[in-house]
Amino acid sequence: MPDRRPHVIVVLTDQQRWDTTGAGGNPLDLTPAFDRMARSGTYARTAVTPQPVCAPARAALQTGRWPTATGCFRNGIPLPRDARTLAHHFGDAGYTTGYIGKWHLAGEDPVPPADRGGYRHWLGANILEFTSDAYRTVMYDEDGEPVRLPGYRSDALFDAAIRFAADHHEEPFFLFLSLIEPHHQNEVDDYPAPDGYAERYTGRWLPPDLAALSAASPGGTAHQHIAGYLGQVRRVDEGLGRLLDALRSMDLLDDTIVAFTSDHGSHFRTRNSEYKRSCHDGSIRVPLALRGPGFDGGRVLDAPVSTLDLPPTLLDAAGLDVPEEMSGRSFLPLVRDPGADWPEDVFVQVSESECGRALRTSRWKYYVVDPAADGWRTRSGGRYVETALYDLAHDPYELDNLVGLASHRALADGLRARLLARIAAAGEPEPVIEAAPERRAEQRRVDPTVRGFKLAGMRFGHQRKQP
CATH class of the missing domain: 3.40.720.10 (Alkaline Phosphatase, subunit A)
Structure with missing residues (x-):
């Protein structure tokens, strides 16, 4: 002290x-x-x-x-x-x-x-x-x-x-x-x-x-x-x-x-x-x-x-x-110490307008809503449905909702598990989170193991021919 x-x-x-x-x-x-x-x-x-x-x-x-x-x-x-x-x-x-x-x-x-x-x-x-x-x-x-x-x-x-x-x-x-x-x-x-x-x-x-x-x-x-x-x-x-x-x-x-x-x-x-x-x-x-x-x-x-x-x-x-x-x-x-142990995400509860729960990481926003719940009367939902998924690195103002995309299914599953853990840690009853209906979009892809682009086998700059 x-x-x-x-x-x-x-x-x-x-x-x-x-x-x-x-x-x-x-x-x-x-x-x-x-x-x-x-x-x-x-x-x-x-x-x-x-x-x-x-x-x-x-x-x-x-x-x-x-x-x-x-x-x-x-x-x-x-x-x-x-x-x-x-x-x-x-x-x-x-x-x-x-x-x-x-x-x-x-x-x-x-x-x-x-x-x-x-x-x-x-x-x-x-x-x-x-x-x-x-x-x-x-x-x-x-x-x-x-x-x-x-x-x-x-x-x-x-x-x-x-x-x-x-x-x-x-x-x-x-x-x-x-x-x-x-x-x-x-x-x-x-x-x-x-x-x-x-x-x-x-x-x-x-x-x-x-x-x-x-x-x-x-x-x-x-x-x-x-x-x-x-x-x-x-x-x-x-x-x-x-x-x-x-x-x-x-x-x-x-x-x-x-x-x-x-x-x-x-x-x-x-x-x-x-x-x-x-x-x-x-x-x-x-x-x-x-x-x-x-x-x-x-x-x-x-x-x-x-x-x-x-x-x-x-x-x-x-x-x-x-x-x-x-x-x-x-x-x-x-x-x-910037390297100190710290969670990679924050948890948010939403009420009144709806009964919802969200997880925000540095890159992703994952949001679920209980469609049967009255947000004014319901403290915690029992059956949430995936409602929004945003890639904040490429869409910081959340204009493109990726929820339900087949290309992001594995990612969403991981975020769902993390959100369920957060809900439990907050002392709420364990709910069910249902996946959003699947949809597809051409060229959409997410690789959870790689940050940025893979450029394997490529060389940059002028390559002088060997004599």
Whole structure:
């Protein structure tokens, strides 16, 4: 354990795609503060949520357990009061704990003290998008009294986080800051950026999947909403920069672990009738960077990691024991040694829109759905059917579904076995996964033993004839 325990701050956004960041390939310079964290700290190149729905993802981030294990497998199911959260683990170790922002793990607003996950200091709302809008931020304090904060909403929450750090800088603290941006404002189905920010990004850039799918998806909203969405992302990053500057001014920056991530992404209704709730990277892939003790040095994690792994990683980095009940695994050894033992895939549960399960490796995405299950009522499926297979090395935006191809049957069988093992490890009942109907495509071939092309017997360059 270090001589001085580090402070720990988690900054969680809502519905932010991984490719909104410069580190994730965005060309618009939206996230200079995040990108500096990614360059000088630790950046997870492929970070994946365990569930692309608000409440289940948040339950996993608080407990380090699968949504099916906590019971919060969809929205509208409160986190059990006896669930052990990061607040309990850090609090038991002598940390002052605080929560600011959206909770979405209770059944009402204001959130009763018993439903606050063990956090000592509280300034939040269960569903922040219902109690506030862009320039009217209303949350509830520890006494359940409404508090209106001045400024644009994400600015107001960062200001509150800075005040928390200033008030508790003499003791180790754990702060969870949960923003609503860049989530849409539900009652108007819009992405209200600060004044003048949407105009900066109107007509400038669309992620390739959205550009390809928006015109073909009758309900797709990317062209309508992307400018406001990106404007929100830019303002959030400015808030992150202010938070880091404030920590520096209080001589706390070198002693504070800061983790930045999101609960899930957004596909702007191009994959289904909602913004998320699908297996595609637009839904499940999120930004993830950390800085501070244990994470500085410009490290990049190439192996896929789940944000389910973030809770044990934070405890490990603070020198605290990781509870056996946590399903996630600390990736701190991977930060220290890129060759450390680490799984080659991540597991994803999908609910509400359907009951589905997915496996994502560095190259492949394998997805199954239980066609008879109601995703709103069913925690775990019993009979899944292969629904999608994507070759992410050659189709990174998942536009060509290979499921059922005879050329990929052996590969799919291997992925099916790995997915079944993941389902069992998550504590779910053992299901059946049925193969998709077979189909054939000319010239399709996959050789699982070879990376790249075989060029046996070929020579390159000019061959001079022998005299």
